[in-house]
Amino acid sequence: MQSPFPIPPFALECxxxxxxxxxxxxKHPFVIALANGTLDPKIFRFYQIQDAKYLESFSDACAILSTKVTDPDDKLWLIDAARMALVVEGQLHLGYGKTLGYDAKTIADTEPTPNNLAYxxxxxxxxxxxSILEGFCAIAPCPWLYIELGQHLLREKxxxxxxxxxxxxxxxxxxPGFNDYxxxxxxxxxxxxxGTDIATKQxxxxxxxxxxxYEWMFWEQAWTNQNWPSR
Known part of the structure; x- marks a missing residue:
């Protein structure tokens, strides 16, 4: 599959x-049902609330990385990425909340699933x-997968x-505006x-x-309505 944005050598290795x-x-059934419009709204609601919880930690990871880099441009990019995760995607979550019956308090009061908390x-x-490289590798798959997947589904549909x-x-x-990101x-x-050693790259x-x-497990947790064991 042709990428909608350039993939440098080490990113391609990853x-x-x-x-x-x-x-x-x-190939996950959640993604297929989402694309077809047949996904149960209750499953999508579960996913959206958990995704909002996840993005809080994605934002945290970006903010932490911003304290470790020394290049001011990289600091600003990471700070912007942390903000965008909460603001831009947060608008999507709350937009669906109006039709699916949840709000910011619902999100705040919801416990992350085991898969979500692990991620x-x-x-x-x-x-x-x-290392800084490992930090970037931890956050990169989420936006990369979503953007490639979104454009793939558009081509399919x-x-x-x-x-x-x-x-x-x-x-x-x-x-396609996300391609620049x-x-x-x-x-x-x-x-x-x-200049990074082989062990760190591995x-x-x-x-x-x-x-x-974890991205696959995120679809799976919503599809199966994952929860914590009864206590």
């Missing part, structure tokens, strides 16, 4: 290393304890009718891979693959 994990999301901890702990129940979601992530993100990932690729696995 994607090839995690190829099976990355591609698994395309959040993976990103934040990597940003805190890992041709057009997204306004009466599609998930038109806002599909239109947001198929927007990914171009900058992957360029920074490449920048921090240069850890970074494993981190990338783990985030890809």
């Amino acid at each position: 994607k090839l290393y995690a190829n099976e994990s990355f591609g698994a999301s395309y 959040q901890n993976h990103m934040v702990s990597t940003a805190l304890k890992g 041709g057009t997204i009718p306004d009466d599609h129940p998930y038109a806002s979601w599909l239109k947001m992530y198929s927007d 990914m171009t900058h993100l992957l360029a920074k990932l490449e920048k921090y891979s240069l 850890r970074a690729k494993v981190t990338f693959q783990q985030s890809c696995n």
Whole structure:
């Protein structure tokens, strides 16, 4: 599949290393039902609320990384990325909340699922304890997968009718405006891979693959209505 944005060498290494994990999301029944418009609104509601919880930690990871880089441009980009995760995508969540019956308080009061909490901890702990390269590899799969997936679904469908129940979601992530975001993100990932030793690069690729696995697990948790054991 041709990428809608340039993929530098180390980013390509990461994607090839995690190829099976990355591609698994395309075939998940949640994604297929979402694209077809047949996804149960209750499942989508569950997903949206959990996604909002996840984005809080994505924002945290970006903010942590901003304290570790020394290039002012990279700091500003990461701060903007942290803000965008909460503001831009937050508008999508609350927009659906009006029709699906949830609001900011609902999101705040909802406990993250086991899969969601594990993914959040993976990103934040990597940003805190890992190298800068590992930190970028922890956050990159989420936007990369969503943007490629959104544009893939648009090509598959041709057009997204306004009466599609998930038109806002599909239109947001198929927007080519996100290509610029990914171009900058992957360029920074490449920048921090240069001069990095082999062991650190390998850890970074494993981190990338783990985030890809968590992306699949995120669809799965919504599809299966995952919850904590009764206590």
